[in-house]
Amino acid sequence: MKKAISTMVKLLSIFGFLLFFLGCGETDPSKFFAIQLEGNGNKFQQGQEVGVSIKNKKEIEISKLEYSLDGKTLPVTDGKIKLDAGTLGNKTLVANISFGDQSIAIEKNIRLLAESSPEIYTYEILNTYPHDQTAYTQGLEFHNGILYESTGKKGFSTVRKVNFETGEVLEKIDMDSDVFGEGITLLNDQLYHLTWQKRMGYVYDPNTLEKKKDFSYGKSREGWGLCNDGTKIYKSDGTEKIWFLDPETLEEMGYIETVTNKSIFNKANELEFVNGKIYANVYQKESMMIIDATSGAIEGVINFGGLKNKIRKGANWDEGNSVLNGVAYHKERGTFFVTGKNWDKLFEVQIRKKD
Template sequence: MTYFKPFFISTIVLLFMACGSGNQKPSSLFEIVLEGNSTSIKQNEALGVSVKNLKDKSIDNIVYSVDDEQMQLNGNKIKFDIPKLGNKVLKADVTYEGNTVSVTKKIKLLAATAPEIYTYTIINEFPHDTNAYTQGLEFYKDTLYESTGKRGRSFLRKLDFKTGKVFEQIDLNKTYFGEGITILQDRVYQLTWQSGLGFVYDVDGLKKLDNFQYGKSREGWGLANDGEKIFKSDGTEKIWVLNPETLGEEGYIETVTNSSVFNRANELEYVDGKLYANVYQKPSVMIIDSNSGAIEGVINFGGLSDKVTKTDTWVATDNVLNGIAYHPTRKSFFVTGKDWDKLFEVQIQKK
């Protein structure tokens, strides 16, 4: 017994080593290398891509893909003409010596050009309730609908934008912090902040019809719609696409500039293929391509809060610009802020 024991142990070790050599992790065999060691790529840019052979294997074929779409090599370069921007994973399926393994590399696909800068001209000023901590603003048939936040102060109301007269209002339970709204097919959809819960109302009497829960999105921030689907921001770089019938999340876009992925989209409005998004705690609004996520423009609303009456309870980091609604007949935007005493009608133009 003592004679065979060392032999037995050494045999097991050799067998283990042999098995281990055939089950190495793909990342120990191959590595994706991008030209210039870049991890950020602009949309439609052609960049050199290769696979580093770490163990001198005999490679038969390599297939590259992003978002499950095969990417074609042209002279060892890939043109990253991918419709949706943001955080991506470049995958290489490597066939070698009768095996196929997959290796991946995280990349950021950015906008091709920098955002253009826009400014504004005030057309009209209207009264706004200083007890309205505005989180959502939207027009429907010339009537303004507004959703507000703060627990114990959250409500949904419809009002005359010219006078501030409230037609109807429903108060939320004090446990909820109201957020963005959108209106589609005679229904008002309203988010709450951290409760993971949204509400659906009849557009006429504001009668609550249903509740809905969030899926993978983190929180409830802003809502908008393009007539067919609903867009939802959640405090991250993602703007989620919701099915209006099921309220299920069916995908997302990510908001990016030509230099970074950006994560401050708050209140939303949709106009002609673009999402207008308040930048969280900043006096500005992003103009986002609703298909790609590219931030194509930034509207600088600096100076607008100077026209608002400051109260003793005014807090600069809290009573910020928030709320944007487009009036399709007047072809103008309406903007306000949290607890502001004015609602501004503005025209947007390039600076």
């Protein structure tokens, strides 16, 4: 008998809530609540403590309230939550609300930015080497002392091996005339290569440059730059996202978003991975970003201003497009090599913080 009465009470309670919502002309209880953040803003920094509350339009009695970000519960202390996530960028703050016999989740979109502003870096030229000025450079990477390079533009796209000291092209393959080649990376004795808008990439034998297979893109928009950390591949696509690719299946397994302490940034082009950081050319700028490969925070900006003035402008020069592009790290020498599209020089540089 007691069980029957209890069941009846629960049914009446649920029925009462339904009548309440229907009477208000609203069938979705989540419409009665909204997350309110301090200052009514949506841009915050990693680790920032922010005042939070629930706008309760019908003053419904809430029995339980819990906030979370990326599935991680955020405790409320003195009416504030600390915004803390493993990655930065566009995020969804969730409030799980319980009232009566119901539980709902409401959301608020926010932008979680870096905790501090990027540090400024500069460079010192250690050596200058000749570079093929017909090469519209898209990707650079060292492997066993050989510089691998990919070039772009339809009808001019190639993948090549280069003697970096002399600029001699040791071996190359030409892409089909409708292909616009993009970045490259080498991992597990495989050479991976992107195309720009065909949504197609290629895998080669790095020793012979023989193509082994093709792969297609997933949700990423285009093909821009590639690098790897020895386990997974990173891919830029012309947006704020840098995607993770499984080197075996080439499936996109997730992404980070590149952000400063003030905004989300979408200009990462050619990539190189060194000691947990992604070095990324800024598209059409004489600068490079240093990105934390875990969080997406842009921790540094390298100003390569003045480097372009050391280039002799040849027949292939395009003032709007012959920009800095191409970065490779020489592990044994501990230095970076940079060049640009249709540049006649390859520079070996040491990167250091600006005084």
